[in-house]
Amino acid sequence: MTAPISELAALLPEGALVTDEATSDAYRHDSASSCAAGRPLGVVRPTTTAEVQAVMRWASRHRVPVVPQGARTGLSGAANAVDGALLVSMVRMDRILEIDEVDQVAIVEPGVVNADLSRAVAAVGLFYPPDPSSWELSTIGGNLATNAGGLCCVKYGVTADFVRGLEVVLADGEVVRVGRRTAKGVAGYDLTRLLVGSEGTLGIITEATLALRPAPEPALTMAAVFAKTADAMTAVTRIMASGMRPSMMEFLDKPSIRAVQAYRDMGLPVDAEAMLITQSDRGPLAAADVAAMGAICEELGASEVAVAEDAVESAMLTQARRLVNPAVEELGATLIDDVAVPRARLVDLLAGMEQIAAATGTFVICPGHIGDGNMHPTVVFDRGDDAAAERAQRAFDAIMRLALDLGGTITGEHGVGLLKRTWLRSELGERSYALQQQIKSVFDPLGILNPGKVL
Template identity: 55%
Template sequence: MDALLSRLRENLPPEALITDPDVTASYSNDMASFCDAGTPAVVVLPRTVEQVQHVMRTATELRVPVVPQGARTGLSGGANASDGCIVLSLVKMDRILEISPVDRIAVVEPGVVNAVLSRAVGEHGLYYPPDPSSWETCTIGGNIGTASGGLCCVKYGVTAEYVLGLEVVLADGRLLSTGRRTAKGVAGYDLTRLFVGSEGSLGVVVKAVLALRPKPPRQLVLAAEFPSAATACDAVCAIMERGHTPSLLEIMDRTTIRAVNAMAQMGLPDTTEALLLAAFDTADPGPDLAAVGELCAAAGATQVVPAEDEAESELLLQARRLSLTALEAVKTATMIDDVCVPRSRLAAMIDGTAAIAEKHDLTIGVCAHAGDGNTHPVVCFDHRDPDESARARESFDEIMALGLELGGTITGEHGVGVLKKEWLARELGPVGVELQQAVKNAFDPLGILNPGKLF
């Protein structure tokens, strides 16, 4: 410990180092349940690339593990500390370095908060689409590390599609530049995409070149109530099959609806088994909303309510935005799953999750990015009750197994971290794991970058 602090202090200002055990303990974990976390030796908050390089050179020299962190809003334990590690928190590297309306790019440091970037580019008539639910607090570096998504993914895609280039400090302190600033570029292997979703296990992102889009018109929303999850999912399939491109297509099951009603008195009918929200952000969304409304009615919707204006749209979206908060209020703890399945199997995923909830006598609500099949089953449980906690963990695993059985994946946007290591191995298979570990070894031969995650 003395040698580590002595070496770090050589090229870091005093305010960049935190050694108080009570404070360092607060950096030990992200927001995931059931994930082990160690005790960091020190927390470093660098402000420059050179400071990050010094940390990595020191870590390599002394063989000390390093855990890169953003705002710690993750849900898989990917930012959890390991014993004796250096927690490398990038939140102080929070500058927007450039916004170019001509090239439609932004160049940012990793600590920039997603919402801050969105508002900044909006002043230039531009739009950064990825919008995780934690967008007011999560950072771009964390979004890149976990390949985050959000409500708009059905039309605009996920983080990986907007990262054009990166500057990354490698495990040994060298600085690697990947990708480009241009609209096109296919020179060599796509190392940029390799780092997106790598959860800090291959290098430390210190700068990102992000693609931007022209700012779209304000969206209008339609809400449709259904007597079953199956009929709501039939409507989803019909909407996508007919070629519609909604800017948002979200679904909430009956458990989620009732939790939101209990918290916010939204007035949704107790007979509603599923609520579907569809939005369009075109210049004239009326015809699209009308067409989608007809498809919902044909699928069995009991009520279809199109918004008249932006204010009504925001009111309709409030229920979806409150979903996780409302479910968190049901019990003392939650586990938020992140299983993505083909759209055609979405009903089977939601109904299967309900059966798992009944089997384990638990409250499990499902809200989902229906347009891309990304479900978020939320297991509610009392963490003070060992039996209920055990049943919660079993149900979580059964939900992931169901997703794989339906041709899906264990994570659509939250990452693997600690929580899903075993399940990653099941999804990839032995050959896939072997090759991914070989990639990890090529970038981090000493295994000091975010050890214990992914594999």
């Protein structure tokens, strides 16, 4: 053990710091299979804010880069090790500290798994809406640091919409509390919102105060199958323009349907070009909502419109959507785009994507949170084939260019991380990019927090 590492070990409880190569290796990567990862010094798994402070004071003293980590389900390489970094895995700070039914807030440590929080608040009739497809694995800390979206976001909003306050350990080891517990509050600049989505580059979140809502009624689910993808896109714009607020609106294209069906037999229509899955959770009005959404799909030529008969069928359709990522991973190496465009431009995005796939000779699968205009065109290629990887990268980049040209963004929910870092300037413009660099240097003057990510 080198001198600074033994100094760190002495500051922490027995077992909190692990430096053996096998363990460090296991923590090197998040779930973005195509991003590079460096060789870390070791992994710390703190259990208290004071331990995180000790780590950051030590890191500042010795100018050691630090990479905060949650469950490493991230899809942009943001949690990947950089050479010589200390990885700080927050998964052991996993307590739900309080659920307040009057103020409708939960106070949690960052290592709480999203689905565990959802179940805990549901037990008292409350609801934490942000539900990334990774909800059974990903942590609240990771969700906050990426401003994660999910299936319910089309109606309820993303993680940032449910954050009231944060406790954060800064780069120099000081603790700050930002935000508030109350429903309202406008004192000073909104540092909470700034920290949400900052991908571990501005501070380490050690506690969060999250807003909850009363639990909605169980949702009714409708699935519509289309022979033409453009018709499904038109159905989305018609439904959203009708004034209805579906509580979920997801899209699977033909390759996604086939990938999921091959991964797990769910009776999906493998010959369909496109499938829309929508929900309404408006209690007694839900049946009329899904019937109206179904009627729009039928008018637009859907070959089949089915309403789930019960909660089990409904959960199966939702599960089909959640299984896309693991199913696609089975097909080969992937580069997962995360573009979002105004809903009216979805048709252009899909058409442009097909042209890009043809021009680059690549295979692109396109599922997405279509109600938000947030799609995941995923370039699949053979592992170990350098020429295929180069073509995939060209397709991946061209899709981001297309999204920007359509008035959209390079990332709707996965974040910039390593994967889209070279594109951030194109989206922000020079002045805005420079402002972000200045903000980074205010929070992290030594540049030790998750260096090389985002900016």
